[in-house]
Amino acid sequence: MNPAQLLLFAIGGLSIAAYLFIVAAGLSLVFGALRVINMAHGSLYMIAAFVTVVVAEKLGAGLGFWTGLLVAVAVTGAVGALIEIFVLRRVYREEHLVQLLGTYALTLVIAGGVRLIFGSNYRTMRPPALFSGSLKMAGYSYSVYSFFMIGAAILIAVGVYLMLYRTALGRNIRAAVSDSDLLSASGIDVARLFTTVFVIGAGLAALGGVIVAPSQAVGLQMDTDILVLAFAISVIGGLGSILGSLVGSVLVGEVISFGLNSQYTNQFALAFVFIIMVGVLTIRPWGLFGAAEQ
């Protein structure tokens, strides 16, 4: 493998890592503050992707993408709020199994709903004109859109960081991660905070879905495919850690990219991800940056 090829695969891996990170960060944030594993996270991602594609079909690729972005995030955020208020609030104090099953049931409902509304065909859309086309570097062709994806992910990562460390909301979220009971006794409405965090998580899932829509086919398997990877990243990086999500996403993205592009490991690219997951958990049971739970 020459350096130019290496660069090609590496950047490909980063563009995969880009949307993976956005989705995984949302999952991790929700788990860190609410201590709930949301199986429906992938479903929210899928809703956003479908909405974006459909809006783009109506309005054309350029305007459609940006409008789709707004609409998708709004719709997904609303769905997220409904989920938190009507389902999650009932299961916060229950065992993990009940939470898993409840949110899993939601994936069924949402998947069925998406199929009813949007049909079961794959849909595609082109990237907006601003980011379409390709770029030649060191003899290989790169899609401009993949750079957009990487840039968007970096922007979002910075945004999440700023939100968490420079705003009052972020401070409250971090407080909830360590001690939500004490937070209740400090004058903060924790129930409303939880809803807000969940909506933010849903928003991140949505952003992931919007960003990925122009780069691959949008179909009904998206929810489970992304969820498995988001889980793997959260586990590798550590549940509840945004930095962990970042590191995990890059790792997984690169493994997939290199795996897919080698003729020997083509079919097993995904398998390597799971081997890494197993490996990390046996050495560091809480993930690379996760906090040990009592």
Added chain:
Amino acid sequence: MSARRVLRWAVPAAFVAIALLLPPLYGLNEMVNPDASTRFGLFLGTEALVLALWATSYNLMLGYAGMVSFAHAAYYGIGAYTVALLFQRYHVPALAGLALTPLVAAAFGLVTGLIALRAVRLYFSLLTLAISQLLYSVAFNAYGLTGGDNGIHGIEVPDALSDYTTMYYFVAAVVAICLVLMFLLTRSPFGAALATIRENRERARSVGINVRAYELAVYTIAAMFAGVAGGLYAVFQQQAFPEMLYWTANAQPVVVALLGGIGSFLGPALGAFVYTYLASQLSTRFSNEFDVLLGAVVLLVVLVVPGGLASVPRLFTTLRSRFRHEADMESVESSGESIERADLARVVRIEAVHADPTPVQRGEPLLVVEGLSRSFGGLRAVQDVNLVVHAGDRHAIIGPNGAGKSTLFNLITGRLKPDAGRVTFAGHDITGRPPHAIAREGIGRAFQITMIFPRLTVLQNLQYAMLAHRGYTRRPFGFADRMFRDEAMDLLEAVGLGQYADLPAGQLSHGDQRAIELAISLALGSRLVLLDEPTAGMSAFETHKAMELVRRVAQEKRLTLLFCEHDMEVVFGSAQTVTVMHLGRVLTEGTPQEVRANPEVQKVYLGELEEEAVV
């Protein structure tokens, strides 16, 4: 009560009857209704049977041991592929392949279980997900080995089984055998151990159960039966395909188990039949909206009826009795005054409380702690503690908050490992050994917060603790609920809890739960019992009675007691030796009178804090 018993047997009996009579019932139906297809009905029935086996095997882990696994579909798939591959490549007859599925699936289960069980709870679940996906991607991608995404089709079965009715009965027979085996397992002492793990892991450890080992065992056994289910699928559907191993395929047995009720043995099987028939009806009429409906149903069940269908009879009887006499319900509430009824003389006579004949003579050192230390970060919780507890003694440890009493207890019982020092019990070095091993050595513990098995009955709490402690729980046969029944009942009545024997322990009042705690510690026949603030949360009268009970029993049965307390009346009324701890060190030791008269001790409790505390 009799209505309840009838319902309890009626449901399984009806279920078995219907299952057995399905083919003739369908035959009858066809005579009456010529459009109905018996073959399709039997096909569904066979599907339901396989699903019932798969779901019940899943429930072994879920309902009985409290483990949530995402890898169970993988073993199901492996079972199917075993039959399929052996047939396709080596021309092994399908039925012979079926006979091998338990071995193959159990082997996979054991190996992957060893990996998965290195993690706990949520991370365990996610690890099983990873393993499942790994196996799936092998099945999906290894074209040469497994036929890739096409799967394997066209498995041939013996001619005798090509008739739908015969196939149905064959599958029913295999499923029935497996169900019976699993049922016996759940009722055995091994199953009792699983129940204790599910109810209270920490408590299970302290009565001598090696939790990891049991979890691995049940994981492997469940995988084995899932493999058989998968093999049956391959035989009856004559194919195997990779999607069987995809992690979302686990949803089926989970949903089915939940629907039928994870709290009962036949719940999942019941759920399987309901699910299969419901699904076939819904998918023909609402093929488009099927997923949504299924999801909505599961959501409804999760949010509204967590007990599943099997709990409906129970709901029914509870509703009925609520409309009847309120007075009946009153008697079921425990008043928390059981200790008052304790018959001390009787307790003393009971065999169950008999301490093992100990090679350590009365008055000789039984527990020796030397130079024990433990820090947490910068905080030195226990510093260079020396302690000797003599056989037959009632030894109290007192000290203000933060003195290190609980940490010391945790170090002795193995919940924490010391940084330095040694703990010897009856001559054996037990330093740093795991809690269940220490419990086996003969050290029992009653916890500060009540640690009982809430959903087990009061009687089962005692019985299972006895089974665990005496090493019976390794047996996968026998009926756990019949063992040590008389002994346990005797002890319960002696401490005044007899009338609550069949109530779920979690329903009792706090004071009564403490009484169960005490009873368990006494029942375990340990030589040394550690009591961590035994009278916390008890009223003055309960405290008095409880300590009287403990004193008399310890005296008669030559039990050695080590307890820590804040209630000074308890200490001075019950203890023969008192050790005072302060800031992680032993301050002084002596008889209660000596300690009381010691001005330093007075200072520690009532006076100035002379020493510099950790700032």
Added chain:
Amino acid sequence: MSDAGRNALSDPPSGLRPPPPRGGRGLEVSGLNIRYGKSHVVFDLDLTVGEGELVALLGRNGAGKTTTILGVVGLLPGATGTIQVGGRSVGGWPAYRRTKGHLAYVPSGARCFPNLTVHENLSLTARTDGQSGWDARRVFELFPRLDELRHNLAGGLSGGERQMLAVGRALMSNPRVMLLDEPTEGLAPVIVQAIGSLLRTLKGTGVSILLAEQNHQMALRVADRAAFIEKGRIVETLPAEQARGSEVLHRILGV
């Protein structure tokens, strides 16, 4: 008072003038019953802390001090009874609403948010009083050590520093009533005295203080009255001077 006691911590910081009296009563608790599931742990408890008064709640471990305070703060679902702060009935309010300027809770063990900085911990509970109330500047004047540590994570602070932070957090909400759960546990005598002085100062500003303690020496130095609690019941209430060395004290707290 020895020289050790006279330091920046025990004198009121410059510039802090007591705000004008607020009017209304302090804390009035009546008929407080607390249950954990089926067990009844606090029985018909009545307690009053007037404006500018400090009541010490004295009792052994497990007597119900922490439970009572948690019940007043609103963190226990099984608590029933009437709770009034400044004449307002807060019993039906969720904990977060009670702690928005009415009650402030200083938990045992100096519990803070270890992953937040000192400054963030303080700003979290900040509420302005309109007038000359507590803010970060005043808290740092009171605890100069915290000012030095303002950008450090709370988890890295020593026990004494965390206790100062916990008290500071409570002050930032400008409460009418402060509830402290064993604030001096595990602290050096110097810091214990400093906290005592602070409480005396606070009393002077009209805040009602309920102080749960095992260290009765310190508590009785600053208290106006002492309520003795045993197994979930208040067995006796005495003025502080009478409580010192009393028979009930020895019975409840002694060896």
